[in-house]
Every structure is written in C-alpha cells, then in structure tokens.
Amino acid sequence: MEEEGNLVPFLSSPDGYSISMFMLACMVSSWIFIHRWKQWNTKGPKTWPLVGASIEQMMNYDRMHDWLVEYLAKSRTVVVPMPFTCYTYVADPANVEHVLKTNFANYPKGEVYHSYMEVLLGDGIFNVDGELWRKQRKTASFEFASRNLRDFSTVVFREYSLKLSAILCKASFHNKEVDMQELLMRMTLDSICKVGFGAEIGTLAPHLPDNRFAQAFDTANIIVTLRFIDPLWKIKKFLNVGSEAVLDQSIKMIDDFTYSVIRKRKEEIEATRETCKNDKMKNDILTRFIELGKDPENNITDKSLRDVVLNFVIAGRDTTATTLSWAIYNIMTHDHVADKLYSELKTFEENRAKEEEVELLQYNVDDPESFNQRAMQFAELLTYDSMGRLCYLHAVITETLRLYPAVPQDPKGILEDDVLPDGTKVKAGGMVTYVPYSMGRMEYNWGPDAASFKPERWLKEGCFQNASPFKFTAFQAGPRICLGKDSAYLQMKMALAILCRFFKYSLVPGHLVKYRMMTILSMAHGLKVNVRRCS
Numbered sequence: 001m002e003e004e005g006n007l008v009p010f011l012s013s014p015d016g017y018s019i020s021m022f023m024l025a026c027m028v029s030s031w032i033f034i035h036r037w038k039q040w041n042t043k044g045p046k047t048w049p050l051v052g053a054s055i056e057q058m059m060n061y062d063r064m065h066d067w068l069v070e071y072l073a074k075s076r077t078v079v080v081p082m083p084f085t086c087y088t089y090v091a092d093p094a095n096v097e098h099v100l101k102t103n104f105a106n107y108p109k110g111e112v113y114h115s116y117m118e119v120l121l122g123d124g125i126f127n128v129d130g131e132l133w134r135k136q137r138k139t140a141s142f143e144f145a146s147r148n149l150r151d152f153s154t155v156v157f158r159e160y161s162l163k164l165s166a167i168l169c170k171a172s173f174h175n176k177e178v179d180m181q182e183l184l185m186r187m188t189l190d191s192i193c194k195v196g197f198g199a200e201i202g203t204l205a206p207h208l209p210d211n212r213f214a215q216a217f218d219t220a221n222i223i224v225t226l227r228f229i230d231p232l233w234k235i236k237k238f239l240n241v242g243s244e245a246v247l248d249q250s251i252k253m254i255d256d257f258t259y260s261v262i263r264k265r266k267e268e269i270e271a272t273r274e275t276c277k278n279d280k281m282k283n284d285i286l287t288r289f290i291e292l293g294k295d296p297e298n299n300i301t302d303k304s305l306r307d308v309v310l311n312f313v314i315a316g317r318d319t320t321a322t323t324l325s326w327a328i329y330n331i332m333t334h335d336h337v338a339d340k341l342y343s344e345l346k347t348f349e350e351n352r353a354k355e356e357e358v359e360l361l362q363y364n365v366d367d368p369e370s371f372n373q374r375a376m377q378f379a380e381l382l383t384y385d386s387m388g389r390l391c392y393l394h395a396v397i398t399e400t401l402r403l404y405p406a407v408p409q410d411p412k413g414i415l416e417d418d419v420l421p422d423g424t425k426v427k428a429g430g431m432v433t434y435v436p437y438s439m440g441r442m443e444y445n446w447g448p449d450a451a452s453f454k455p456e457r458w459l460k461e462g463c464f465q466n467a468s469p470f471k472f473t474a475f476q477a478g479p480r481i482c483l484g485k486d487s488a489y490l491q492m493k494m495a496l497a498i499l500c501r502f503f504k505y506s507l508v509p510g511h512l513v514k515y516r517m518m519t520i521l522s523m524a525h526g527l528k529v530n531v532r533r534c535s
Contacts, residue, residue: 045057045071045078045080057080057229058229061229061517062516062517064517065408065409065435065437065438065515065521068089068409068435068437068438069437069438069441071089072089072091072435072438072442073441073442073443076090076091076092076095076422076442076444077089077090077091077092077095077420077422077424079424085112085429085430085431086427086430086431087411087430087431087432087433088420088424088426088430088431088432088433089409089432089433089434089435089438090420090424090432090433090434090435091434091435091438091439091442091445092421092422092444093439093445093468093470093471094421094422094470095420095421095422095424095434096434096439096470096471096473096477097470097477097478098420098421099412099420099432099434100434100470100473100476100477100478100479100480101470101477101478101479103418104478104479104480105415106414106415106416106418107412107413107414107415107432108129108130108412108413108415109126109127109128109129109412109413110129110411110412110413110414110415110431111413112413112431113127113411113412113413113431114127114128116224116227116228117224117519119220119224119247119251120220120221120224120251120254120310121307121310121311121314122303122306122307122310123304123307124136124307124308124310124311125137125140125308125311126311126314126315127307127311135298136308137483139288139289139292140285140483141483142288143284143285143288144483144484144486144487149195149284150384150486150487150490151384152195153195153487153490153491154383154384154490154494156191156194156195157191157490157491157494157495158379158380158382158494160187160190160191160194160204161187161379161494161495161498161499162372162375162376162379162498163187163190163204164183164184164187164204164495164499165372165375165498165499165502165503166206166372166375167183167204167206167208168183168499168503168531169368169371169372169375169502169533170206170368171531172503172531172532172533173368175530177508177528177529177530178528178529178531179526179527179528179529180324180325180328180505180526180527180528180529181321181322181325181522181523181526181527182526183204183208184320184321184324184325184495185214185317185318185321186203186204186208186211186214187204187321187495188316188317188318188320188321188324188491189201189203189211189214189313189317189321190202190203190204191316191317191491192312192313192315192316192317193261193313195284195285195316196284196285196286196309196312196313196316197261197265197284197285197286197287197309198265198268198284198286198287199261199264199265201213212253212257213253213254213257216249216250216251216253216254217250217254217313217314218518218522219246219247219250220247220250220251220254221314221318221518221519221520222516222517222518223243223244223246223247223250224247224519225517225518225519226243226517228411230243254310255306258306258309258310259302259306261286261309262286262290262302262305262306262309265286265287265290266290269287269290269291285308285312286305286308286309289304289305289308290305293305314519314520315482315484316484316487316488318406318520318522319406319407319488319520320406320488320491320492321522322404322406322520322521322522322523323397323400323401323404323406323488323492324492324495324496325522325523325527326400326403326404326521326523327396327397327400327492327496328496328499328500328505328527328529329507329513329523329527330396330399330400330403330404330453331396331500331505332504332505332506332507332529333507334453337396337453337455338500338504340392340455341392341393341396341500342500342501342534344390344391344392344393345390345393345497345500345501346501348381348386348389348390348497349378349381349501352381352386353381356381358377360374360377361373361374361377365533365534365535371502371533374502375498375501375502378497378498378501378502379494379498382493382494382497382498384490387490387493387494387497390493390497391459391462391463391464392455392459393493393496393497393500394458394464394489394493395455395456395457395458395459395464396455396496397489397492397493397496398455398458398464398472399453399454399455399457399458400453401472401474401475402440402446402472402474403440403441403451403453404437404515404521405436405437405440405473405474405521406474406520406521407436407474407476407519407520407521408435408436408437408515408521409433409434409435409436409437410433410434410435410436410473410476411431411432411433412431412432412433412434413431414426414427414428414429414430414431414432415428416428420432434473436473436474437521439471439473440472445471469481475488501534502533502534503531503532503533503534504531504532504533504534505529505530505531505532506529506530506532507527507528507529507530508528508529508530511525511527511528512524512525513525513527
C-alpha cells in the first residue's frame with residue numbers, strides 16, 4: 001500500500017511527468033499509426049483521427065476540383081470524411097441518376113447546405129426543398145415558358161451584346177487589353193436585371209462604372225464556399241471576425257441594392273395601376289412574384305422577394321458570364337475551333353441576308369462607325385429561331401460546359417441511409433455531391449479523349465446530338481433540371497455569335513488562367529486579352 005501511495009508523488013515529480021508524457025505520446029502515436037495503417041488500401045483521401053480528411057482538403061483547397069479529378073479517375077465514388085459530416089463524391093452517371101431522379105426525395109439540398117448558403121440565397125429556389133421549392137419552381141416555369149419573355153430576352157441579349165461589341169471595338173483601336181470576364185459579368189448582370197426585374201443598372205456603360213453590388217456579391221460567394229470546409233465558420237460568425245465579418249459587410253451592401261430594386265419595382269406597379277395602363281404592366285419574374293404576394297396565402301414578403309432576386313442573379317449572371325469566359329478562352333487557344341466557328345458565322349450571315357433580302361453593308365475595319373453599324377446589322381439577323389442553325393456554335397458552348405461547368409460541384413443532403421447503384425453505402429446526415437467538373441474529364445464517361453476540347457464530339461453529320469443529362473450534368477437533371485437552360489443558351493449564342501464574328505482574341509502574355517474556389521467556376525485572375533477586329 002505504501003508503494004501505491006508513493007505513485008502520485010512520483011508522477012508529479014519531473015521524472016514522473018516526463019515518463020507520463022512519453023507514455024501518452026506513445027499511445028497517441030500508436031492510435032494514429034493504427035488509424036493510418038487501416039487506410040493502406042483505401043482509394044480515397046487519407047484521414048486523421050478527429051479531423052478526417054480536412055487537412056488534405058484544406059491543403060488542396062485552391063485546386064480542389066482537380067484534386068477530386070485525381071481521385072475520381074481511380075474510383076467512380078470517393079468518400080471524404082470530415083469532422084462533423086461525410087462527403088461522398090460521385091462521377092458515375094448511374095449514381096448521379098439515382099441521386100437526382102430515382103431516389104430524388106432522399107437527396108434534398110438539406111439543412112447543412114441551407115445553413116451554409118442562407119446568408120446569401122436565403123429561402124430562394126436554389127436553397128430550399130419541399131413545398132417552398134415547388135411553389136417557386138412552378139411560378140418561374142410559367143415565366144420561362146412564356147413566348148413574350150423569350151422574345152423580350154432576345155432583344156435584351158442582342159442589345160447588351162452590341163454594347164459589349166462597341167466597347168471591344170474601342171479597345172481594339174486603342175490597343176488596350178481588356179478583362180473579358182469582367183466585361184461579360186457586367187453584360188450578364190445588366191441583362192438579368194433588365195429581363196428578370198425590369199431594372200436598368202448600367203454597369204456596361206462605356207466608362208465602365210464601379211459596381212459595389214457586383215463586387216460584394218463576388219466576395220460573399222467566395223466566403224460562403226469556404227464554409228464547406230471551414231469547421232470554425234460558426235465561431236467566426238458568432239464573434240463577427242475574419243471572413244465572416246467581411247461577409248456580413250458584403251451582405252449588407254447586397255441587401256441595400258436588392259431591396260431598392262424591389263421598392264422601385266413596387267412603385268412602378270402601383271403607378272401603372274393608378275394610370276389604368278394595365279396593358280403596359282411588365283411581365284418580368286419579379287413582377288410576377290410581387291403580384292402573387294398580394295394573396296396573403298402565398299406569404300410572400302420583401303425578404304422572400306429579396307431571395308428571389310438574388311437566386312436569379314446568381315443563375316442569370318455568374319453562370320452565363322463564366323461559361324462565356326471559358327468559351328472564349330478555349331476558342332482562342334484552339335485555332336481550328338476559332339477558324340471553324342468564324343466560317344460558320346460568315347456563312348450564316350450570307351444566307352440570312354439572302355433570306356431577308358437585305359444587302360450587307362460594306363464596312364472598313366479601320367472605321368469604328370461603319371464597323372459598329374455592320375455589327376448591328378449582323379445582330380438583327382440573329383433571332384431565336386435562326387440561331388438554331390448555328391450547330392457548331394452550340395457544340396462549342398456545350399463542350400465548354402462539359403469541361404468547365406458553371407457549377408463544378410453540387411452537394412445534396414441525405415435524409416435516410418441508402419445504397420448507391422455501385423454498392424456505396426451513404427449515411428443519413430451526410431452529403432452526396434455529384435461533380436460535373438470531374439465527370440467531364442472521366443475517360444469512363446467520354447472516352448480516351450475526355451480531357452480534350454473537341455466540339456465535334458457533339459455533332460453527327462453536322463447536326464447537334466444531345467447526351468444524357470446524367471452524363472452531361474452542367475444543367476443538373478431530374479426534377480431540379482435548370483429551368484433557364486434555353487435562356488442561357490440563347491444569351492450565350494447571341495453574345496458569342498457577335499463577339500466571334502467580328503473579333504479575334506489573344507491571351508495577354510504572362511496572364512495566368514485558373515479557376516478560383518467559389519460556387520461558380522469563375523477565373524481567379526479574370527481573362528486578360530488583346531482584341532483584334534475581323535473583316
């Protein structure tokens with residue numbers, strides 16, 4: 001008993017403390033060694049006790065999409081354990097179909113995703129499930145199916161594409177490099193505000209004014225994306241420090257803009273009613289939701305309208321501008337694609353002019369006025385129906401989306417335990433993410449040339465051929481398939497037809513093109529190019 005009684009004094013002595021620490025270190029090391037040993041033959045990222053794969057994921061954060069490509073090339077499903085949840089990444093079309101369609105009800109956006117994105121997207125269509133999602137989707141689907149909206153969109157997309165063309169024309173005469181991504185972001189922001197909310201905000205004015213809303217929106221987008229792998233974000237939010245403090249400032253700026261759009265739109269609606277000009281009532285998406293809000297049962301508040309606005313901004317601005325940026329980058333870096341596209345556009349122009357019985361204006365590439373007039377004449381030949389003939393252009397856009405999808409990852413929650421078609425077990429409370437960026441690069445999906453930019457893969461005897469939406473997932477699939485797909489193609493084809501008919505592009509020497517980590521696959525440093533006019 002005396003020997004046992006002497007144990008406490010011994011452990012508290014310097015020698016005893018050192019031995020205790022050594023024993024503890026040995027136990028921890030053994031625990032870690034055994035944990036790592038068990039993963040010797042695992043195909044996914046290696047994990048550590050308590051923190052899971054978060055260390056490796058953080059180390060690869062800036063190249064996360066390519067990090068996933070490396071793992072998904074070896075295994076069609078990759079499991080990434082994290083401290084408070086588990087991510088399962090899938091690239092096999094059979095698994096994607098199971099998640100997006102077959103067992104759709106079991107894979108909602110989920111509470112985890114909603115909590116990450118709520119500060120930006122609120123309860124908008126891209127961030128909710130169930131009845132709230134169904135109501136918004138039904139309302140939006142009426143708008144996108146409207147011929148009036150389609151015709152109006154065509155006019156607006158043409159107008160802003162020509163504004164961008166004029167800016168590029170001026171830059172080319174002054175040998176001034178431009179950031180195409182920034183210009184395209186301005187063009188699509190102006191367009192979606194005009195089409196979606198009847199608002200003219202003028203960011204694509206010739207002097208390119210600063211736009212605090214766009215800057216704040218980009219900042220918020222980056223920070224909410226970081227939340228997916230930052231286990232401390234809730235603490236930062238509570239203390240209002242670091243990235244969460246910056247996010248709070250950005251959201252205030254975003255809200256100021258958004259609520260001003262809503263307030264102005266409501267005033268316009270009331271003014272129209274008072275003057276009894278009901279036939280002039282606008283039919284934009286925001287107006288439709290405002291009208292629905294007059295029925296108390298719909299419970300549509302200004303906060304609800306704010307969420308509608310921001311969800312459609314991210315859908316109509318960021319995704320389209322990002323895709324156009326990657327498209328121009330791929331066109332300029334593949335000479336045969338640029339030549340083939342230019343040839344298609346020239347032939348289209350000549351054939352349409354004959355059909356419309358109009359004489360194409362002669363123009364001088366060294367005369368800005370005649371150059372812009374000819375661009376305007378060409379733009380008038382671009383209608384919703386006539387652009388259906390531009391099969392190679394359609395293929396170029398689609399191939400861009402295959403390799404550079406606007407939404408590179410799309411996570412879903414898991415309500416109940418399930419087994420994916422390939423046998424992978426997923427647990428309730430975790431998340432399943434299908435990965436369009438990786439899927440487009442998988443040889444088991446697209447063949448040995450999967451990593452090559454090859455628009456011809458979409459053409460058969462000169463006609464465009466679709467692929468399964470569970471293989472080509474840029475617009476999602478199943479019940480949540482993108483409602484604005486046709487509208488997005490319309491704007492992208494309109495813009496690229498004009499921009500690639502009259503201009504050639506070259507990358508500014510030394511400019512680095514890489515993506516940045518946010519919900520949208522935008523370019524980290526923009527797209528700096530030199531522009532040359534075409535005859």
